Amino acid sequence: MSNLQHALYGAVEAGGTKFVCALGEPGGRLYAQASFPTTTPVETLACVADFFVEAQMQHGPVVAVGIGSFGPVHVRPGSAQYGRIARTPKLRWEGVDMLGEIARAAGAPAAIDTDVNIALLGEARHGAGVGHDDVVYVTVGTGIGAGVLANDKIVYGFAHPEVGHVHVPKAAEDAAFAGVCAFHADRCVEGLASGPALQARWGTGAENLPPQHPAWTLQAHYLAALCVNLLVTCAPKRIILGGGVMAQAHLFPRVRASVRELLNGYLDFAAYGIELDDLVVPAQLGGRAGVIGALELAHDFAAAR
Amino acid sequence: MSNLQHALYGAVEAGGTKFVCALGEPGGRLYAQASFPTTTPVETLACVADFFVEAQMQHGPVVAVGIGSFGPVHVRPGSAQYGRIARTPKLRWEGVDMLGEIARAAGAPAAIDTDVNIALLGEARHGAGVGHDDVVYVTVGTGIGAGVLANDKIVYGFAHPEVGHVHVPKAAEDAAFAGVCAFHADRCVEGLASGPALQARWGTGAENLPPQHPAWTLQAHYLAALCVNLLVTCAPKRIILGGGVMAQAHLFPRVRASVRELLNGYLDFAAYGIELDDLVVPAQLGGRAGVIGALELAHDFAAAR
Numbered sequence: 385m386s387n388l389q390h391a392l393y394g395a396v397e398a399g400g401t402k403f404v405c406a407l408g409e410p411g412g413r414l415y416a417q418a419s420f421p422t423t424t425p426v427e428t429l430a431c432v433a434d435f436f437v438e439a440q441m442q443h444g445p446v447v448a449v450g451i452g453s454f455g456p457v458h459v460r461p462g463s464a465q466y467g468r469i470a471r472t473p474k475l476r477w478e479g480v481d482m483l484g485e486i487a488r489a490a491g492a493p494a495a496i497d498t499d500v501n502i503a504l505l506g507e508a509r510h511g512a513g514v515g516h517d518d519v520v521y522v523t524v525g526t527g528i529g530a531g532v533l534a535n536d537k538i539v540y541g542f543a544h545p546e547v548g549h550v551h552v553p554k555a556a557e558d559a560a561f562a563g564v565c566a567f568h569a570d571r572c573v574e575g576l577a578s579g580p581a582l583q584a585r586w587g588t589g590a591e592n593l594p595p596q597h598p599a600w601t602l603q604a605h606y607l608a609a610l611c612v613n614l615l616v617t618c619a620p621k622r623i624i625l626g627g628g629v630m631a632q633a634h635l636f637p638r639v640r641a642s643v644r645e646l647l648n649g650y651l652d653f654a655a656y657g658i659e660l661d662d663l664v665v666p667a668q669l670g671g672r673a674g675v676i677g678a679l680e681l682a683h684d685f686a687a688a689r
Numbered sequence: 690m691s692n693l694q695h696a697l698y699g700a701v702e703a704g705g706t707k708f709v710c711a712l713g714e715p716g717g718r719l720y721a722q723a724s725f726p727t728t729t730p731v732e733t734l735a736c737v738a739d740f741f742v743e744a745q746m747q748h749g750p751v752v753a754v755g756i757g758s759f760g761p762v763h764v765r766p767g768s769a770q771y772g773r774i775a776r777t778p779k780l781r782w783e784g785v786d787m788l789g790e791i792a793r794a795a796g797a798p799a800a801i802d803t804d805v806n807i808a809l810l811g812e813a814r815h816g817a818g819v820g821h822d823d824v825v826y827v828t829v830g831t832g833i834g835a836g837v838l839a840n841d842k843i844v845y846g847f848a849h850p851e852v853g854h855v856h857v858p859k860a861a862e863d864a865a866f867a868g869v870c871a872f873h874a875d876r877c878v879e880g881l882a883s884g885p886a887l888q889a890r891w892g893t894g895a896e897n898l899p900p901q902h903p904a905w906t907l908q909a910h911y912l913a914a915l916c917v918n919l920l921v922t923c924a925p926k927r928i929i930l931g932g933g934v935m936a937q938a939h940l941f942p943r944v945r946a947s948v949r950e951l952l953n954g955y956l957d958f959a960a961y962g963i964e965l966d967d968l969v970v971p972a973q974l975g976g977r978a979g980v981i982g983a984l985e986l987a988h989d990f991a992a993a994r
Contacts (some may be wrong), residue, residue: 428694518847536842543961544924549917551858565988617844618846619848646876647873649872651848
């Protein structure tokens, strides 16, 4: 390719409830976008095919397609199962070759990653992480998930990491709460601070808890414990917090204050030229992070071929 | 350089009690090695200079020198302070330009990293991590430190991470113990499972506690909690445990059993083709990891110039 930067790419955000498809330039203009509900693989993938046929007729062919998929999906390039949906309660999607099907539907080579890693790429390159190559993106909602970028590369290891299951100390005032994680009960952050944990502890959803409710002090504490563990493990220059629960903007100053309290003087931020206000930050791209990140993935994939 | 692989390199392991210098080939033969006590910068660095003058006269010039240094040392290449010792109780060494001084002493360009990252490089390339590019090396002794390799690159972020301060849930049977971390008391692994924590909890050192002592069940539990947090954050293919406390070989099967218990079915190792016995493993290089890793650092540094 003579000029991959200004070439056209495809993006698919394959979510559990809807698929979003787009055609555009990485970090630039979107020429076409559409979304449709996630039903059966046959039906949904037919919509993807229709979108790419029409969008490419109108705007020209895409060089490659980037996919951010609901999980569990095999995302380690080179693995035999790469691009396939693993065991899932969405039985109709189990074993579906998401990557192969979408590549065929778009008539272009494709690359795939988890929805959260795609959002990480979007936020790191065009949102709250711009200018940094060590960034963590955390989404706090029904579950707690995260993507880790170190040295400008997504960290996979043998799986894609699931930071929501980081074990953290329980707060003394929270002793009675049993936690909601199916695996780790009250030992991990997802069990203590996900949307369902808030619901279970307080008997109502995050959206109904006013800012002065004690729920938020505890919530900030647990998110801060997650941040501390990320800081001492990867020392990211940005921890970007997004997802439904983080719509509570008052949480950010509280999380930062709790990070400072928990670190208790450890990590001399000033010596590193780091301001905590710039370190723990809200996501900037909101619902657009997936499509923007998927275009980045498509670009990287094409550039590496 | 026409053949960096068979060129000669220098290694300096700058420890708090002794310096080890070597001249050799990465992953291959050591042609010269010497060690001397860490005293004043002037005295100790004069010994380094003497070593390299003599060793290079005898065996030929080195292409570059790799240094693994006691901390705190600025290790982020490109930072203004790169290679300098930061604030430290070893007052005579504070502010010393370890990198510049050793480069001058050896008459060759040099690169520097922490002692634990150097041991990580050694173990990853020639020890317990061979063949893997996602590896964590943890040393459990007076403190708990770690180096993280992701996508075959050492993870720094804004600092070099200090995994010993990962916060973990406290074991119910350990409620009375106050912990020994100066920053985090009983909230982090260093406060709960370092050598001094063992000493404080049981009134005697690790070397005096027999394998059947309850100390080891608890120790395995906390080290497993650290492993779990590393697994869900980076999913390393090897977690290499070294350092004085890990000389207790009976700890390894216990740590693995505790990892399995804590994960409670989460992370389907079999689906990833992972055996826990191959995942949590002892260090293989012992005291040689530093020199072997420093030669690797020197080689990488020369190759990138």
